[in-house]
Amino acid sequence: MRAYPGRMPDRPDDRPVILLVAAAHADAVEREFRARYDRDYRIEPVTTARAALDVARDLVAARTPIAMVAAERRLPDGGAVELLHQVPAVVSTARRVALVAGDEYADALDEMRAALLRRDFDTFVGIPRGARDEEFHTALTELLSEWGWSVARPTVTATDVVAHPGDRGAAAVRDLLDRLGIPNRTLDPGADEARAVLESAGPGAALPVVRAFNGRVLAGATPSAVAEAMYGGFDSIPDGEIADVVIVGAGPAGLAAAVYAASEGLSTVVLERDAIGGQAGSSSMIRNYLGFPRGISGMRLAQRSRVQAGRFGARFYTGRPATAIEPGPAHEPEHHHVHVDGAQMCARTVVLATGVTYRRLDVPGLDDLVGAGVHYGAATSMAREMADRDVYVVGGGNSAGQAAVHLAKFAGSVTMLVRRESLAETMSDYLVREIAATPTITVRTGTAVADGGGDGRLQWLVLREVGTGELTKAHADGLFCLLGAEPDCGWLPGGLALDGDGFVLTGRDVPRDAWTGGRPPASLETTLRGVFAVGDVRAGSMKRVASASGEGASVLPLVHAHLAWLREQEYREGGPS
Template sequence: MHDRPVILLVGGAHADVMEQEFRARYDRDYRVEAAVGAEAGLERARELVADKAQIAMVAAEHGLGDASAVELLHQVPAVVATARRIALVPFEIFGETVGELRAAALRRDMDTFVLLPRGPRDEEFHTALIELLSDWNWSVGRPVVTVTDVVAEPKDRDAAAIRDLLERLGFPYRSLTPADDAAAAVLEAAGPGAELPVVSTHTGRVLTAATPAAVNEAMYGGFDSIPDGVIADVAIVGAGPAGLAAAVYAASEGLATVVIERDAIGGQAGSSSMIRNYLGFPRGISGMRLAQRSRIQAGRFGAQFFSGRPAIRIEPGPPDEPEHHHVHVPGAQLCARTVVLSNGVTYRRLGVPGIEDLVSAGVYYGAATSMAREMQDRDVYVVGGGNSAGQAAVHLAKFAGGVTILVRRDSLAETMSDYLVREIEATPTIQVRTRTVVVDGGGDGWLRWLLLEDLDTGERTKTTADALFCLLGAEPDCTWLPEGVARDARGFVLTGRDVPREAWADGRPPASLETTVPGVFAVGDVRAGSMKRVASASGEGASVLPLVHAHLARLRAREFGA
């Protein structure tokens, strides 16, 4: 195995310029290989794969003489499915080829296309390359510099959940077994007889019998460190896109902001392998990167994050102290003048006993991006027809021998964005089975088989399966909310004019994102009527801030008798 991943350049008339540009920037960390012409490029890719080299990127000039970049890059996944593919276009032909290139990108014949540099310091060009290489290094290659070690026996379920948490948080880690030489120092620090999994965190703490919740709390500081007597201006419950947006805007506007998250910061969106329709990211962005950048942004404005424990109760402030809402988590509480509910939704459970017994042992709820590398050449099934399911299937197809999407409906188009439907149709290793459900499954401590039922004919078929990823749609987790917070028949929180008229105060409905409890707001997926999209959740998180400010102004006026 070669130490440095390969960037394969396939050039035409500008082959020398391409090679010079890439070697000047990337020759230290990547092995830059060059070929001239499409056929030579494909042959060199086959040789590298046979030599067990990791190909991180194939960059092809649009005009290759014997083919176009589009024609070449379309063939690359048959040789190496995980390589990022980019077309490099000379400026003089860009206008006449841009339509063809856009269509090819929509078909997923390539990841993106950029203009060839026309001079020194073309940072826009290198930004495109670095984004793709960063995505490859995180999802395919392993981080060279790590900050966390996880020591566990193979197939340890808690360790698998911890690794998935670290992936979603964007923390580079090493996965070790007790027999590995590198594990010795970690186990010594843990002390004799330490119970696995053992996790050494970036803060220097060593956790024994570690759980995802304990690791999560160790990353950001425990709830026990919340100072007594402190009243936050806004407490945000849930750190998905809506909660992160609210945190950024609240903290940037000088409000004392605290964010509580039971799971990984980023929520379900944080597990998305690639979000391609989010405003401002023309080449797409992974859910992990979006969450990571948003968390850092909010933190730099002063927002405080506490994760690893769920909110279990809210005590609304009494009429004589409306600014004292108390948010409780196990073993701690937080007092806040306003509360923003952005705790999102949970994936609906499949409800099949044989399947539920194998969660984290071949069965996963959510995208579980940390498991994708382990799916090399395996048979993988994805249950669900939403965007999250489509993104997971496309990502898994880069590794698995085959991916089968199972949906109850007649087609994916009813519930999935068009760009994802096209991407799935263009991926030969993905099969879609409509009107099909999982009715049973099992294995010897690990998933080995599934029993599928055709909803139209009732016919049942047993099939081998190495993994099942369940992304079945949304259910609100709102049973812990006080009775005064009105919800619809499905359990989603009602706000604004959706609140029953009998709950209006003085004949007026609450503000647009306010619940039936003054000073308690709801944004994102947890709110009844929301779009269940990352962009709309972020928009609601930003939009709630004027309402928070208005409520705080009323509290100040009350305090000073205005």
């Protein structure tokens, strides 16, 4: 075996493996990987595709995690495309990278792009020709980061959850933490490491007990209590403060609005009832978002956006839903009141970015098993627990497709249940192709869930053929429901116009009898002056992450215009007090 400067000594260890498959450029490839990754990963070099598959099988048999398989385009017994296509049959969670020599790159582009569309691998990169090829390493570290978040157990924890196995409350808390990108671990109450956490919570503390990264210890923890403890309690809202803009909802639309509002010097507050990132934050991989050619997880996108908004000065308050908007009276039009349970926020403008919620199945037997095999949303934190199990995904949109592809990396089988006759009616083409290329995913069109149950957790489903009404019973270990969208607008004031499906009307879609002076509201403005709607909650929106982000950015000129109008009104009434 070759030796390189700085290489760690050979020793048995539990580091995840990066399997390198290279022949003609073996020395350059191994040198590049060892220089950057040898501390945290075990580098295993081989020279042929056959040897790579044999080593991978041995590693799997030994329960050694494989983080990545990187293969040179040309090998003595084949090539990267053929090899990497076979890797998921051995280890479905490893990230797959094709390595292309510089002198072949131009000629290989068409082949590589076609293989990428077939999902034969995750990405392809050029083999570095010299030192400090940061583009090469950016591609690799992004994949390794995504593997570490979605597959590996955290080696460093920021938050501890003490709970008995199978605790549904603890599972909900872990799902929140994973969506926030916070490394966490679950400790059995009898474990030595749990003792200090339980002592901090006090005698007789109700489980689950959570010790957050900021040191706070919560007994009987709920997701909302954990969210509020980590990102700002509503009780800390200063009395009498009037924000330039209060954004209700921290999905892509709300986060984009926060970034642009705060960056332009507006005092900006974001209210979020759940995890920052909204539904998009639970997407395992978004591949068609502008600027991320290798894709980005919803969690990473939300995490980066939150940090970006925070650096500009936006403040986040999480864990409680907004319950009402009280419009400013005619004699005091300069601000509205946004209410949450036990607190209120005054705002000169309000941006509604509350998104949508997944529809419920309305099957009583399954409602009793939510958190015990039945989940609404992608629940990416549950994927590892579905290893080798039979899983069902209900829904035919992009969120359902992303969930199915992610679950297929772990589950023995994934069955998608779709009421329509084709996925292509409601799903992006790249996801339809990816699903078709994943052998462990089966798509059943024209099928719905009629019943289900189990002894303490999900064990079976009854499926109904939509066309014939025929019923069949199937074994099921997990059910993930992503059934389409409905808005959560029941809390909004009566003067705010909604369409027949409950989405917020804006601009020219507002009924003419609600126009002012014969003119409609501004494009994203509701029937309440100074209250805007962006993203999925808005009637007529595209229901895509990119379009929601675009609307969040586009609302800022309208906010500025309303603030200018308020200043003009104040001036006409005698100037500032």
